[in-house]
Amino acid sequence: MTAHYLVLSGLLFAIGAMGVLIRRNAIVVFMCVELMLNACNLAFVTFARQNGNLEGQIIAFFVMVVAAAEVVVGLAIIVTIFRTRRSASVDDANLLKY
Amino acid sequence: MESPVEIVQHTAGGVIGVSWLMIAFPLLGAAILLILGRKTDRWGHLLGVAMSLASFVVAVLAFFELLGLSAEQRRQAVHLYEFIPGMADMGLLIDPLSISFALLITGVGSLIHIYSIGYMSHDPDRRRFFSYLNLFVAAMLLLVLADNYLGLFIGWEGVGLASYLLIGFWQFKPSAAVAAKKAFVVNRVGDFGLLVGMFIMWSATGTFAFAELSEKAGGLSQPMVTAIGLLLLLGACGKSAQLPLQSWLLDAMEGPTPVSALIHAATMVTAGVYLVVRSGAFFFPEGSPQALAVAIVGAATLLAGAIIGCAKDDIKKGLAGSTMSQIGYMMLGAGLGPAGYAFAIGHLITHGFFKADMFLGAGSVMHGMNDEVDMRKYGALRKYMPITFVTFMVGYLAIIGFPLLSGYFTKDGIIETAVEHNQVLGWLAVIGAGITGFYMSRMIFMTFFGEKRWAEDAHPHESPTVMTVPLIILSIGSIFLGGYLILSNRLMLWLAPAVGRPEELPQFHFASTPGLATLALVAVGAAYAWMKYGRAEVPAVQPRGSFLTTFARRDLYGDALNESLFMRPGQWLTRIAVFFDNRGIDGVVNGLAAGIGGTSGRLRRIQTGFARTYALSILIGAALLTGALLLVGNI
Amino acid sequence: MGETITFWVLAVVSAGAALGMVFNRKAVYSALMLGTVMLCLAVMYAVQDAPFLAAVQIIVYTGAVMMLFLFVLMLVGVDSSDSLVETLKGQRFWAAIAAIGFAVLIIVAVGNAVFAPQAGLEAAVGPAGYIRSLALLLFTKYVFAFEITSALLITAALGAMVLAHRERLTEKATQKDLSRARFLGDRPSPLPGPGTYARNNAIDMPALLPDGSVAEDSVNRYIARYDVEQGHLPEDPRLAEAIQHKAEEDSK
Numbered sequence A: 001m002t003a004h005y006l007v008l009s010g011l012l013f014a015i016g017a018m019g020v021l022i023r024r025n026a027i028v029v030f031m032c033v034e035l036m037l038n039a040c041n042l043a044f045v046t047f048a049r050q051n052g053n054l055e056g057q058i059i060a061f062f063v064m065v066v067a068a069a070e071v072v073v074g075l076a077i078i079v080t081i082f083r084t085r086r087s088a089s090v091d092d093a094n095l096l097k098y
Numbered sequence B: 001m002e003s004p005v006e007i008v009q010h011t012a013g014g015v016i017g018v019s020w021l022m023i024a025f026p027l028l029g030a031a032i033l034l035i036l037g038r039k040t041d042r043w044g045h046l047l048g049v050a051m052s053l054a055s056f057v058v059a060v061l062a063f064f065e066l067l068g069l070s071a072e073q074r075r076q077a078v079h080l081y082e083f084i085p086g087m088a089d090m091g092l093l094i095d096p097l098s099i100s101f102a103l104l105i106t107g108v109g110s111l112i113h114i115y116s117i118g119y120m121s122h123d124p125d126r127r128r129f130f131s132y133l134n135l136f137v138a139a140m141l142l143l144v145l146a147d148n149y150l151g152l153f154i155g156w157e158g159v160g161l162a163s164y165l166l167i168g169f170w171q172f173k174p175s176a177a178v179a180a181k182k183a184f185v186v187n188r189v190g191d192f193g194l195l196v197g198m199f200i201m202w203s204a205t206g207t208f209a210f211a212e213l214s215e216k217a218g219g220l221s222q223p224m225v226t227a228i229g230l231l232l233l234l235g236a237c238g239k240s241a242q243l244p245l246q247s248w249l250l251d252a253m254e255g256p257t258p259v260s261a262l263i264h265a266a267t268m269v270t271a272g273v274y275l276v277v278r279s280g281a282f283f284f285p286e287g288s289p290q291a292l293a294v295a296i297v298g299a300a301t302l303l304a305g306a307i308i309g310c311a312k313d314d315i316k317k318g319l320a321g322s323t324m325s326q327i328g329y330m331m332l333g334a335g336l337g338p339a340g341y342a343f344a345i346g347h348l349i350t351h352g353f354f355k356a357d358m359f360l361g362a363g364s365v366m367h368g369m370n371d372e373v374d375m376r377k378y379g380a381l382r383k384y385m386p387i388t389f390v391t392f393m394v395g396y397l398a399i400i401g402f403p404l405l406s407g408y409f410t411k412d413g414i415i416e417t418a419v420e421h422n423q424v425l426g427w428l429a430v431i432g433a434g435i436t437g438f439y440m441s442r443m444i445f446m447t448f449f450g451e452k453r454w455a456e457d458a459h460p461h462e463s464p465t466v467m468t469v470p471l472i473i474l475s476i477g478s479i480f481l482g483g484y485l486i487l488s489n490r491l492m493l494w495l496a497p498a499v500g501r502p503e504e505l506p507q508f509h510f511a512s513t514p515g516l517a518t519l520a521l522v523a524v525g526a527a528y529a530w531m532k533y534g535r536a537e538v539p540a541v542q543p544r545g546s547f548l549t550t551f552a553r554r555d556l557y558g559d560a561l562n563e564s565l566f567m568r569p570g571q572w573l574t575r576i577a578v579f580f581d582n583r584g585i586d587g588v589v590n591g592l593a594a595g596i597g598g599t600s601g602r603l604r605r606i607q608t609g610f611a612r613t614y615a616l617s618i619l620i621g622a623a624l625l626t627g628a629l630l631l632v633g634n635i
Numbered sequence C: 001m002g003e004t005i006t007f008w009v010l011a012v013v014s015a016g017a018a019l020g021m022v023f024n025r026k027a028v029y030s031a032l033m034l035g036t037v038m039l040c041l042a043v044m045y046a047v048q049d050a051p052f053l054a055a056v057q058i059i060v061y062t063g064a065v066m067m068l069f070l071f072v073l074m075l076v077g078v079d080s081s082d083s084l085v086e087t088l089k090g091q092r093f094w095a096a097i098a099a100i101g102f103a104v105l106i107i108v109a110v111g112n113a114v115f116a117p118q119a120g121l122e123a124a125v126g127p128a129g130y131i132r133s134l135a136l137l138l139f140t141k142y143v144f145a146f147e148i149t150s151a152l153l154i155t156a157a158l159g160a161m162v163l164a165h166r167e168r169l170t171e172k173a174t175q176k177d178l179s180r181a182r183f184l185g186d187r188p189s190p191l192p193g194p195g196t197y198a199r200n201n202a203i204d205m206p207a208l209l210p211d212g213s214v215a216e217d218s219v220n221r222y223i224a225r226y227d228v229e230q231g232h233l234p235e236d237p238r239l240a241e242a243i244q245h246k247a248e249e250d251s252k
Helices: A002-022 A026-051 A055-085 B020-040 B044-067 B096-119 B126-145 B149-167 B174-205 B210-219 B222-240 B247-254 B257-266 B268-283 B289-311 B315-334 B338-368 B386-400 B406-421 B423-448 B465-499 B513-535 B547-553 B555-606 B611-633 C002-023 C027-047 C051-076 C091-112 C122-128 C130-141 C143-164 C175-184 C221-230 C237-251
Strands: B076-084 B088-094
Touching: A002 A026, A002 B611, A002 C002, A002 C091, A026 A055, A026 C002, A026 C027, A026 C051, A055 C051, A055 C130, A055 C143, B020 B044, B020 B126, B044 B096, B044 B126, B076 B149, B088 B096, B088 B126, B088 B149, B096 B126, B096 B257, B096 B268, B096 B338, B096 B465, B126 B149, B126 B257, B126 B268, B149 B174, B149 B222, B149 B247, B149 B257, B149 B268, B174 B210, B174 B222, B174 B247, B210 B268, B222 B268, B222 B289, B222 B315, B247 B257, B247 B315, B247 B555, B257 B268, B257 B315, B257 B338, B268 B289, B268 B315, B268 B338, B268 B465, B289 B315, B289 B406, B289 B423, B289 B547, B315 B338, B315 B406, B315 B423, B338 B386, B338 B406, B338 B465, B386 B406, B386 B423, B386 B465, B386 B513, B406 B423, B406 B465, B406 B513, B423 B513, B547 B555, B611 C091, C002 C027, C027 C051, C051 C130, C122 C130, C130 C143, C221 C237
Parallel strands: none
Antiparallel strands: B076 B088
């Protein structure tokens, strides 16, 4: 079963990555990032069972904590940007360039 | 032959002990005038004159103190301070040679300072002029008083600087600026010789001091001495406008006339003679090839200068050619060894008087003729400028060697000694004297005799007293000084402690063969000049001359020679270097820079500012990395 | 067998929901899809002997994080939907290539790997029990990381507050100030109430003034806009014109 879980994890990760690349709404992009993190967590949990080792679950737990912190700050940034630019599109914030 | 006496350290606290004041006074004057600038415009010239006179007083006092010493004590070294620790000390050497020069420089210099008050009275920059003159006097005194070659070299460069500044004093005139630059550059060639000579001297003996050199020079090998001597001669040629470095002197007449009198006739240009005479005991032993080279250079230059002088219509350039020629006599004398030194120095001193006299006389004429220098626009001035005329006549008679005047004794001394030592050079000098008689007479006739050929707005008048008094003093010196110095060998005995003297004192012959021949040739030259320029009418426009005349007018094609030999190849070399630099080095460097710039200009377009583009590249990179790991690590 | 069935059901649902999340134009739907994926994953954790993580997944992710997402979505504007036009040239193509390539790589890697039989967590858990074992690890070996995460969370909370905070630049207006401003302005009186025609919803119907003219201000501009967007305009052209005018004002 391990292989199944891992393939699903990889699939979800790839879908999340694609979403990051093609969506322009910053909130949706953020959701896709969360999806990628969740996919990783699935792989960790799977490996924990595969190897008979609880530490994979511990790492997944830490990932969740960090993700929570990241979401808080990231969404605050999005709100701030939206407040000043009236737009949540990631393409609109493109002044930092050549 | 008697050698120079040993140099002794000065211990008694006399005027000699403070002889550095001679240099300090004019240096202080120059510093004050230059630093305070326009604030001193009103009284600056007076300060300049006072400083020069103070220096003269010190020189006179030192002279009399030296007179009071016995012959063995007459070379007094005054240690001043350690100049370069462990290498060179700075000190002054007060001996008959240097004090003679110091008297000439400060004496004639002071007279010219006084004369300049009147001559430069209409110039708004008179204060600057006096500061440069003071600077010159200080540098020249350092040159002749230093007791080592290093100090001499500093003075040497100092007078070069002062000469540059004064030739280019009217720097708004392009010709003056160019002439100053030319003098500077040509002098660099000579200075280079002097410098290299000093390098060899240092590496061979480890000292620059005259006192130590007199002991160590004897131990040097013959080729070494010859090399040093020839290099010093090159330096002397540069400073004294001798062949082949003569070209700058004629152009140097762009400077104000007192400058021409002081620097380019009486003092600075004689520094080369001083150098040869001073180094005589070490590097120019009698009969050596380098001493012969000095004599040959002198003989060649005395003829070249005389020929140039024949064709010049510019009164100052005529006098400049004459200066070249007379310094040629001095060099010839200096090349003959101790027998000629006294006559060379004697001629140098009398020449300092009568040439300064004539230059200042020419300046007086120009002063009265609206700064006109073309002799073809003069004529019949003797009635309008009687004092100038008389003093100029005295100088003229002295320079052509009219019997019993100054030039007669000194020049005749050189000629006779030369004939004794070297027949060819001696008789060339006789011919030179004949030519001198011609061109100086031509100058006199064109300027003071004949018809008026003035410009319409010319109102010639006698110059003010402040200008004529120096003329009178100088002309008195021009009359009596020569006889006083040469008859009964006063100068030779006086200089003997410093430069040595022949065992047998020469006897002055009033009716020797060369002397009579000289007089005859001078008479012929003067008569020919009278026929051509005195009796006949002088054309107001320069006629097309023969080949010889053109040759002389063009300064014997000296400039053309320099141009084609040195300037053109130099320019080509520069152009090639510039081309190589522009196309080759700059091409590579600029191409590299442009390439990097262009590449980065394109590369920076990758930074689009879109976060999604960056994310895409991150994902692609991660995918490639994973793929690579899979391939390599076989995960 | 039970696990296999569970897996396949959850895998299909979660992958489909993930795709739906990526390709749905409306952000709210995306959020709901993401919630679905997370719930599926929570179940998978539970199936894979990780009940603690399953609980945390539901509480933290589905509960807190997803709520935060929805909250921000409401704040930013729930009805705004993405435009379908891709502005970056080749972005979609290359994104698809990279994502598919990455997925294929992982599938190939996993497919090539040979797995030992699952070790199971029984040995790791030991006699102390699952939660105690987890706690033992967390508070002994990983206690430093744990404390760091607490610092991180506090920092994040502070950061969110700082970022979302807006400094008050002027004094808060008191009732007195408001009253004064009202009387200094154009209209000291309250706005006119909407009309009361019985045939229509009274609140979106402009009132008529005593002289018979239409009082535009009597209709709320949001309502006017809604009416224009939905086509609920009154028949009377004068009233309809007033509502449209109001809606235009709102959209400015």
